[in-house]
């Protein structure tokens with residue numbers, strides 16, 4: 001049934017920003033969808049294009065990358081690499097018939113708990129409208 | 137990956153001071169115990185305390201488990217204590233995984249039953265991931281207690297003194313004939329009125345006399361190589377003789393360069409630079425009255441034509457404006473875009489200057505200058521008192537106009553950035569590892585930056601940097617060794633195609649390309665006969681474990697030991 005569809009989101013979180021922000025969501029007692037899976041990575045640059053594809057292949061309806069603000073990456077260019085990889089994957093997704101909206105990146109800082117929750121919920125609603133991922 | 141049958145997992149439930157007890161009821165504990173490979177289950181009220189963690193480790197060692205999954209709060213809660221775990225205690229810190237059910241389930245899912253369900257999924261997943269864990273060892277190497285300070289300005293001197301007092305042997309290298317740097321030109325500081333030269337001379341004397349400091353002047357920097365514990369600076373003396381200076385760590389304090397503004401009308405003798413102004417005031421104002429053509433009545437400071445983001449000119453102008461009013465009764469104008477007062481005590485100085493009759497004029501369009509009867513006419517549109525759109529153009533006939541010199545990065549910055557892999561900020565100054573978390577430290581372990589080569593600042597601020605950099609070096613060297621765990625990237629030389637991608641993307645210059653012989657033996661030195669191919673190698677003491685190289689390698693030759701591809705794959709699955 002479409003009404004009970006609860007999109008599964010995999011969120012890759014940079015340990016220096018995204019993961020701390022995700023922790024803050026809890027501290028602020030804001031709600032997150034139960035279908036959210038958080039994957040902690042030392043830097044957004046660690047995320048391989050393969051991991052993003054794997055997430056989509058293994059049943060995620062959407063994938064989010066939470067990275068540091070540009071020019072503020074502890075590893076200098078990790079966040080920019082993540083962005084470039086996302087761009088590369090958008091091309092592939094288009095070719096195989098996956099909506100680009102299923103993969104997105106958000107730049108934030110450690111204290112952006114509210115922004116983290118907002119981004120996830122927005123994506124959640126967007127994916128709900130988009131429907132389940134066509135990947136079998 | 138081990139076959140999951142061999143793994144023996146202990147579940148450790150952290151009630152987080154009772155806040156999670158309603159989740160960990162009997163049924164939940166039973167569920168955890170029934171998960172594959174789980175051999176034991178412990179409960180604790182607050183594992184973030186290092187003492188409790190130690191006790192737990194003692195229990196784990198006696199038990200059957202070879203790895204543990206902590207079910208509780210954020211991993212950040214435990215990691216500081218993990219790091220302090222003595223690796224000798226037999227339970228490797230990398231054999232722990234944390235299931236963050238507090239932040240990711242209990243606190244973010246209001247419904248208790250649903251939160252419990254989510255807790256179960258999170259834990260089940262972490263258990264699967266735990267089967268991939270393998271212990272990660274530690275290595276250390278000796279560090280001799282010596283350091284190199286490059287640059288003999290006040291910053292270099294202060295850093296050298298701090299290091300020497302901490303019993304570190306310092307070699308202070310300076311290009312100039314004598315140590316002292318730019319601050320020699322200053323007669324007083326804005327917040328330290330009165331004689332500064334005695335303070336300054338005292339510093340120089342201390343540096344020269346200190347038994348732990350060797351000063352080498354008139355040397356030209358020719359190169360810098362090595363890594364933590366083994367940096368080598370190449371210098372050349374005036375006779376062209378080259379030599380190498382060794383040190384475990386390096387502080388770069390080469391200051392910044394200045395370019396005087398002498399183009400066009402600025403070349404006229406009535407335009408002077410701030411150091412010239414300082415010199416005029418240094419002799420008690422004699423040169424202010426002995427001008428033959430006419431007494432110097434009106435002095436105008438022009439700020440923000442250059443160095444708009446730097447505070448030094450503002451501080452310097454305000455300080456000298458006060459002197460000119462106070463001791464010499466001259467008319468003083470300060471023409472600027474903004475008065476920068478974000479310095480300790482600067483607000484007071486600014487107010488004092490205004491009270492004494494220094495006139496501050498703000499502009500948007502740069503002022504125009506012309507020669508009128510041997511004086512300089514400064515024409516400026518005042519923007520802060522504009523009323524009803526009136527055009528407040530002012531003409532100030534000045535006898536002396538002080539225009540700032542442009543502060544530019546030292547020409548050596550680019551070379552050092554190239555050889556060390558330190559990034560340069562936009563204008564070309566050397567960049568901190570992270571402007572928020574790690575100032576004065578660079579992305580290269582053991583290399584610190586302070587003073588004008590980092591960014592031109594007033595003396596007080598630069599001296600704080602000098603001390604911070606010295607403290608950083610002291611911290612690194614104090615133990616006499618550098619211990620690092622091997623939770624870093626590792627390259628399989630057999631898979632590496634020597635494509636040079638990873639050395640280029642590594643933000644910490646931690647990857648070198650080496651020659652390898654048959655059987656993956658790493659060969660040092662020349663082209664031995666058993667040399668087979670080239671491959672990249674990670675220097676573990678330089679690596680920060682960010683994983684950027686791992687995802688960039690086209691042949692998948694690189695593994696990040698503490699977060700392998702397998703572990704990520706398991707996490708992204710359902």
Ligand SMILES: Cc1cc2nc3c(=O)[nH]c(=O)nc-3n(C[C@H](O)[C@H](O)[C@H](O)COP(=O)(O)OP(=O)(O)OC[C@H]3O[C@@H](n4cnc5c(N)ncnc54)[C@H](O)[C@@H]3O)c2cc1C
Nearest residue numbers: 287288289290291310311312317318390391587588594595
């Ligand atoms: C015009 C002016 C006015 C100022 N007014 C004030 C003020 O009123 N109040 C205040 O607090 N601050 C003021 N300052 C700032 C203050 O002078 C600086 O903060 C301070 O001098 C910076 O010291 P430093 O050691 O970083 O650099 P420097 O003093 O420039 O020292 C650099 C040293 O490094 C050496 N060196 C350079 N390159 C190499 C190399 N490649 N190899 C070896 N040695 C090298 C040089 O010979 C020199 O000895 C003013 C600065 C200027 C220019």
Ligand code: SF4
Nearest residue numbers: 642679680682683685
């Ligand atoms: S993990 Fe990061 S710091 Fe370490 S070698 Fe790779 S890119 Fe460099």
Ligand code: SF4
Nearest residue numbers: 632633635636638689
């Ligand atoms: S990116 Fe991979 S193949 Fe290329 S040099 Fe590095 S390890 Fe070798």
